[in-house]
Amino acid sequence: MHIMVGAGIYILKTGYYRLFEFFRHWYVEGARRWYSGFLYVFSRGERTLAVRANLFFLFSPLYQERNVVGFLLGFFVRLIRVIGGSLYYILAALFFVCTYGMWAALPLVCIYKGITLFL
Amino acid sequence: MKDSLIPLEKVTFHRRIFALSHTERVFTRIVFYICFVVCIGLTVALLLSDVEALRWWGGLLFLILLDHIFHLSSAHYRVRDLFLGRVPGNNIGLCIDKKSLRILVAAFEKARLQKGDLHLALFSELLKKPSVVWICERLELDVSQLRKDVTEAFEHSDGEQEKAEVMEILKNIALYAGAEALIHKKDVIGDDLLFAGIVSSPSSHLARIFDMYSLSQKDVSIAISFGVALSQRHLPAVTGGFAKTLSRIKAHRVNRTLTSRPTPYLDRVSDDITDVVRSGRGGFLIGHDTEYHQILDALSKSGQRNVLLVGEAGVGKEAIVHHLAFQILSDAVPGELFDRRVVSLSLGRILSGGSDDIYTTLQMIVSEISRAGNIILYIPDIHLLEKTQTREGVRLFDVLTPLLRNGLFPVIGTTTPHLYSQYIDMNKSLSQLFERIPIEQIGEEDATRLLVYDAVILEKQLGIRITFAAVRAAVKLSARYITQAPLPSSAQEVLREVFARVKRERKRRMVKESDVIALVEERSSVPIQKASTHEASELLRLEERIHERYINQDEAVGAVSEALRSYRSGLSSGKGPIASFLFVGPTGVGKTELSKSLASLYFGSEKLLVRFDMSEYQEKGSIQRFIGSSDGKIVGAFSESVAHSPYSIVLLDEFEKAHQDILQLFLQVLDEGVLTDVFGRKIDFSHTIIIATSNAHSVFIQESLKEGKDIDTIAEALKGKLSEVLRPELVNRFSRIVTFKPLSFEHIRKIARLQLTSLSKRVHESNGVAVSFSEELVSFISQEGFDPSFGARPLKRAIEKHIVSFLSHALLSGRLSKGMRIEMFLEGENTLSFREVV
Numbered sequence: 009m010h011i012m013v014g015a016g017i018y019i020l021k022t023g024y025y026r027l028f029e030f031f032r033h034w035y036v037e038g039a040r041r042w043y044s045g046f047l048y049v050f051s052r053g054e055r056t057l058a059v060r061a062n063l064f065f066l067f068s069p070l071y072q073e074r075n076v077v078g079f080l081l082g083f084f085v086r087l088i089r090v091i092g093g094s095l096y097y098i099l100a101a102l103f104f105v106c107t108y109g110m111w112a113a114l115p116l117v118c119i120y121k122g123i124t125l126f127l
Numbered sequence: 128m129k130d131s132l133i134p135l136e137k138v139t140f141h142r143r144i145f146a147l148s149h150t151e152r153v154f155t156r157i158v159f160y161i162c163f164v165v166c167i168g169l170t171v172a173l174l175l176s177d178v179e180a181l182r183w184w185g186g187l188l189f190l191i192l193l194d195h196i197f198h199l200s201s202a203h204y205r206v207r208d209l210f211l212g213r214v215p216g217n218n219i220g221l222c223i224d225k226k227s228l229r230i231l232v233a234a235f236e237k238a239r240l241q242k243g244d245l246h247l248a249l250f251s252e253l254l255k256k257p258s259v260v261w262i263c264e265r266l267e268l269d270v271s272q273l274r275k276d277v278t279e280a281f282e283h284s285d286g287e288q289e290k291a292e293v294m295e296i297l298k299n300i301a302l303y304a305g306a307e308a309l310i311h312k313k314d315v316i317g318d319d320l321l322f323a324g325i326v327s328s329p330s331s332h333l334a335r336i337f338d339m340y341s342l343s344q345k346d347v348s349i350a351i352s353f354g355v356a357l358s359q360r361h362l363p364a365v366t367g368g369f370a371k372t373l374s375r376i377k378a379h380r381v382n383r384t385l386t387s388r389p390t391p392y393l394d395r396v397s398d399d400i401t402d403v404v405r406s407g408r409g410g411f412l413i414g415h416d417t418e419y420h421q422i423l424d425a426l427s428k429s430g431q432r433n434v435l436l437v438g439e440a441g442v443g444k445e446a447i448v449h450h451l452a453f454q455i456l457s458d459a460v461p462g463e464l465f466d467r468r469v470v471s472l473s474l475g476r477i478l479s480g481g482s483d484d485i486y487t488t489l490q491m492i493v494s495e496i497s498r499a500g501n502i503i504l505y506i507p508d509i510h511l512l513e514k515t516q517t518r519e520g521v522r523l524f525d526v527l528t529p530l531l532r533n534g535l536f537p538v539i540g541t542t543t544p545h546l547y548s549q550y551i552d553m554n555k556s557l558s559q560l561f562e563r564i565p566i567e568q569i570g571e572e573d574a575t576r577l578l579v580y581d582a583v584i585l586e587k588q589l590g591i592r593i594t595f596a597a598v599r600a601a602v603k604l605s606a607r608y609i610t611q612a613p614l615p616s617s618a619q620e621v622l623r624e625v626f627a628r629v630k631r632e633r634k635r636r637m638v639k640e641s642d643v644i645a646l647v648e649e650r651s652s653v654p655i656q657k658a659s660t661h662e663a664s665e666l667l668r669l670e671e672r673i674h675e676r677y678i679n680q681d682e683a684v685g686a687v688s689e690a691l692r693s694y695r696s697g698l699s700s701g702k703g704p705i706a707s708f709l710f711v712g713p714t715g716v717g718k719t720e721l722s723k724s725l726a727s728l729y730f731g732s733e734k735l736l737v738r739f740d741m742s743e744y745q746e747k748g749s750i751q752r753f754i755g756s757s758d759g760k761i762v763g764a765f766s767e768s769v770a771h772s773p774y775s776i777v778l779l780d781e782f783e784k785a786h787q788d789i790l791q792l793f794l795q796v797l798d799e800g801v802l803t804d805v806f807g808r809k810i811d812f813s814h815t816i817i818i819a820t821s822n823a824h825s826v827f828i829q830e831s832l833k834e835g836k837d838i839d840t841i842a843e844a845l846k847g848k849l850s851e852v853l854r855p856e857l858v859n860r861f862s863r864i865v866t867f868k869p870l871s872f873e874h875i876r877k878i879a880r881l882q883l884t885s886l887s888k889r890v891h892e893s894n895g896v897a898v899s900f901s902e903e904l905v906s907f908i909s910q911e912g913f914d915p916s917f918g919a920r921p922l923k924r925a926i927e928k929h930i931v932s933f934l935s936h937a938l939l940s941g942r943l944s945k946g947m948r949i950e951m952f953l954e955g956e957n958t959l960s961f962r963e964v965v
Contacts, residue, residue, distance in 0.1 A: 015151045018143055019158055020838050033198060058383040060458060061465045072500045085385060112803045117664045118187035125180035 034115060043110040049100050059093035062086040133212040140298030142220040144232055166192060200225045202315035206523045209259055219301045223316045230256070230318065231297060244284035246330035251277045255327065256318040262350045267640055268340055276336055284332050303327035307348060311355050319354065323347045351574055356583040365606040382466040387501035391491050393835040396476040400452045400469040400505060410453025412446055413577040414569035426503065429462040432537035435509065437547045438566030439615025444541040447566070448505050471505045474515060474523065490524050497535040509540030510550040513557065524557055531560050544806035549759030555559040568613035574602045577615050578622060583625050596640040604643065608651035610773055610811045611882055621646060626778055653774035653814050666692050669729065677724045678877045680717055683710060683865040687725055690816060703800040707817040709858065712867025713825035715918025722778045722818050735775040737768045741785035744866040750788050757805045766804045782819035783852040790857055797860035823852045827868055842866045870918050876909040880917050882926055894938055895945035899964070901952035933959045
């Protein structure tokens with residue numbers, strides 16, 4: 009009988025913990041995965057888009073043409089690239105947020121539908 | 128904001144499963160299996176239900192089951208999170224994966240039931256796991272024997288411990304394992320890390336077993352990184368990049384931020400390292416952190432930004448430059464270096480380009496670089512600028528200096544310390560242009576980490592496995608015995624060659640430590656393997672063997688024999704040479720002869736006797752001939768000899784006569800076993816026996832002996848007297864001062880017998896005549912060759928004068944011919960003759 013009590017408590021606690029773990033995995037670990045996915049896309053994108061480097065060189069002349077045209081063109085070309093790159097990152101971030109939103113909603117939808125339809 | 132780590136005292140270890148008894152654990156396991164099956168059935172039933180609400184609940188259950196299956200064997204939390212304080216209760220137990228947790232439970236149970244040592248129980252359980260067996264095999268451990276020893280030790284252990292104590296032990300093991308997880312960037316604690324953990328914190332029972340198998344935490348840790356590297360799909364390209372699927376090298380003539388201009392002319396005479404690194408070839412760097420940051424600082428500052436990397440060939444200068452290019456590609460550099468190209472200039476291509484006017488060519492290149500605005504010019508072997516001349520006799524350096532002086536673009540040059548002294552340091556206008564950054568060889572630990580990658584790449588390429596013990600030996604032995612090249616190149620070279628050898632022997636598929644030892648032994652001529660039974664017996668009767676060809680001086684013979692025995696049994700101090708002796712005594716008593724005998728008998732050849740007559744180095748300037756001149760034009764006879772024969776006897780005749788500056792060098796040699804030459808190169812003396820001889824105070828020795836003083840008293844008195852000719856700190860650094868006794872007539876007679884036997888052998892080998900000598904003749908020669916002031920020195924002359932000259936006459940006149948066996952004897956007082964004997 010004593011055995012049954014100890015084991016029973018352990019089983020109940022483990023069951024409760026498993027349920028808690030499911031939500032932690034789904035939301036906390038899930039968010040972490042999405043975030044690292046976004047960081048990966050960002051770092052890959054920077055290799056080509058170079059938003060940070062373009063910002064650093066925003067006021068440098070284009071192709072070393074150290075005249076008014078070179079400086080103006082350099083500024084606008086880089087500004088366009090910075091804006092374009094930023095837009096790309098914003099879109100990428102939006103995509104990750106949306107997909108994560110869907111992911112996060114899935115269990116909640118199941119619960120909501122399960123309850124409302126049952127009632 | 129940087130995350131801070133929690134203090135180790137806050138880490139706890141608890142899992143509910145340890146609170147259950149064995150029966151409870153079995154019971155709960157059965158219940159869980161049943162629940163799992165029931166849940167699957169329930170999910171299927173709910174999903175197939177006609178009621179929509181139930182289908183939604185079935186969906187949720189399905190997600191929970193999926194999550195459970197996905198995390199079936201994983202840990203709850205990552206080790207990194209634990210140290211960042213993100214794990215509930217800072218419980219390290221939640222970072223152990225489920226399979227490893229089962230091992231802990233099994234060991235815990237075994238130790239409690241059988242009242243044995245927990246460490247041994249856990250180690251025994253771990254030895255059943257394939258990942259641990261893999262590590263042991265790679266460490267060249269005999270796993271089945273190890274299992275037997277552990278089981279036996281467990282059966283004899285008495286380790287009944289309180290539960291709290293047990294949990295504390297488990298926590299410690301898990302903590303060490305957690306630290307290893309951070310090092311190897313592993314998320315959770317698995318079998319291999321528990322293995323590392325237990326090796327780091329063994330019980331006294333287990334520590335004894337680790338000592339038996341020479342198993343250390345460091346080795347296990349690097350063996351784990353070996354496993355991590357093997358499991359990686361793409362490896363850093365340290366050995367030519369063949370382990371990774373490489374992309375084509377694409378030229379990027381204009382940078383991403385469009386600040387640069389194309390450089391078509393430069394491209395023809397250079398290689399773009401940034402493009403090479405972008406394609407996956409190189410960029411990986413282990414060690415050299417300080418030097419790399421020095422380069423970054425120098426290149427990012429305003430004004431002249433030229434750096435000169437000065438280091439021996441193979442030390443990793445090019446790897447640093449490749450790493451810089453790699454970091455530039457990742458924007459992991461200061462803003463001033465953003466989006467730059469590292470371009471390696473090929474002087475050969477410039478010169479072979481056929482252009483008549485090199486000056487114009489170089490000006491065009493420099494002007495292109497200046498206009499491009501993003502080039503970091505890399506000039507390997509920059510001393511060639513000083514050495515190379517155009518057809519008109521103009522040095523390339525004279526052409527480039529004014530252009531470099533403008534500081535329009537940063538330049539990285541490389542050269543060796545020797546060539547730096549010879550070509551650059553002398554030329555102030557060139558040396559002032561650069562910030563000199565010395566590149567030292569990396570440490571053994573870094574070299575081992577690097578070689579692990581090399582080994583894995585070679586293993587994958589050649590299909591031959593390598594034990595980690597072999598990798599470790601390649602680094603350790605190369606650093607110690609192959610001193611001509613620095614780490615890591617010396618170790619990489621050994622590794623490649625040993626792989627090639629094993630591949631040639633088609634039957635073998637494994638590179639072992641013994642293969643590496645054999646190769647290094649061959650290359651360095653230093654005996655590295657433990658003394659074999661034959662060698663050990665030879666060492667034990669070394670005195671006897673020396674006396675077969677050497678007479679008297681028992682103290683000196685005993686001293687050198689003892690020194691060699693302690694060296695080969697691994698008991699020498701480790702610092703300094705094998706041994707260093709100051710042989711003091713009158714001339715002709717056998718000081719040099721003993722060195723020769725030892726070189727021939729033990730070191731295998733008299734060629735391994737590196738001999739210097741120190742009376743030739745009496746002037747101040749002679750130090751240049753001894754260790755080389757700072758401009759590199761004079762090669763140091765002493766430093767080069769030992770660099771090429773690191774395992775030898777160094778004989779320094781008439782030591783006291785050398786100039787004080789030279790004697791000063793021996794303070795470091797005798798103390799640390801190292802000589803730093805003019806280029807800062809460290810020459811290893813740790814496998815040499817240094818014998819310095821001196822005739823100083825011979826009269827004192829002779830008189831003291833006549834007075835009947837014993838040799839130890841004389842040696843002690845001599846020590847004080849020697850400080851008149853040698854500085855006391857130098858005298859005290861010798862491991863032993865050996866006083867040689869003058870030779871008596873009886874000794875000379877024995878030496879005469881030895882020398883005549885040796886002559887007889889020579890005559891037999893060269894002319895086929897067997898010669899023996901009568902006792903009267905031996906006595907006559909000994910008499911002729913005996914002079915108490917000169918020891919055995921006149922003996923050689925007496926043999927030459929009487930015996931050699933007689934034999935050569937007889938051979939040339941035809942009185943002696945091949946196949947004859949003769950005995951030489953004395954006829955009358957001093958007339959020699961011979962008779963044939965049967």
